[in-house]
Amino acid sequence: MTMPQHPVPDDPITRAEPLRAAVYARVVGLICSGDYEPGAAITEAALSRALNVSRTPVREALLRLEAEGVLQSALARGFTVRPLLRGETDELYPILAALESLAVTTAVPVSTATLDQLAATLAELEACTDPVRRWRLDTAWHSGIVAASGNGHLASMVTRIRTNLSRYELTYMREVRSRAAADREHREILAALGAGEGDRAAELLRDHWYGGMRLIQDWIKGRS
Structure with missing residues (x-):
């Protein structure tokens, strides 16, 4: 064998x-x-x-x-x-949206150095076409926001959720290469952070993750 x-x-x-x-x-x-x-x-x-x-x-x-x-x-x-299950996305994405939104509200005002790093990572992400590299850059970008909150326990919880969701996001990115909408949403979030608008950035982040959840769920449905 x-x-x-x-x-x-x-x-x-x-x-x-x-x-x-x-x-x-x-x-x-x-x-x-x-x-x-x-x-x-x-x-x-x-x-x-x-x-x-x-x-x-x-x-x-x-x-x-x-x-x-x-x-x-x-x-x-x-x-x-574990296989890809729509029911799991119903549970995980709202948790991730809530945790990252909390991180944003406690991170503002974000330092200039952090904003510059987020902008540099986002520029690299937008230019990247390799799905695994894109996922890593996307993770690094979101992790940078969470790290700015200074809450280590929150960062650990977000990392755990992202690890669990990686099998969805990586498989999706391999099959669906268009990420223009996600990149645009990242830019809007970054602009709100730069303006010191924590509540606005948190709202945009929630919308970003819920939108991503719906895309993943439609994709899973189409694969079945």
């Missing part, structure tokens, strides 16, 4: 890194890069060999991702990346 091929990380884990956190971060990176698509199997043995670590931290990472809703497991069948 042919064994499934498993992606190999570009940067092996060094012993100087905290092992549990490093393994978790590498597995998240593989999922968020699209190396493991929805429905793909993930095995402890293959990952432990690829990362050159024991199976214990790998299993801990996979169990954590299962608890976070990214993976699912079946008795004696290991783990798989």
Whole structure:
């Protein structure tokens, strides 16, 4: 029987890194890069060999991702990346919209340095055509807004939701390349932040995420 091929990380884990956190971060990176698509199997043995670590931290990472809703497991069948389900988007996108809106209202006024960095990331995002790179830039742009709030717990919650949604967004971006509307919405949000209009920026962010939810849901419906 042919064994499934498993992606190999570009940067092996060094012993100087905290092992549990490093393994978790590498597995998240593989999922968020699209190396493991929805429905793909993930095995402890293959990952432990690829990362050159024991199976214990790998299993801990996979169990954590299962608890976070990214993976699912079946008795004696290991783990798989959860499939795309419209009902899940109904739950996750409103949470993300609320969290990022809260971040904006606590981040304003945003420093000039942060605004400049957001503008630079957005310019790179608008010029990018590679779907995985676009997703990473989009994530970095939104993360920059959240980080400006100075709320570490809020940032961790947003990261967890974005990781869960990555399997939707990456698959969508691979199949639907037009992102002009999203780029325009980003510009409007950035303009509101630059003007110190926190409530306006929060409203635009909520609209942005709810609009993204509807696009994803229509796309899922069209694929079924």
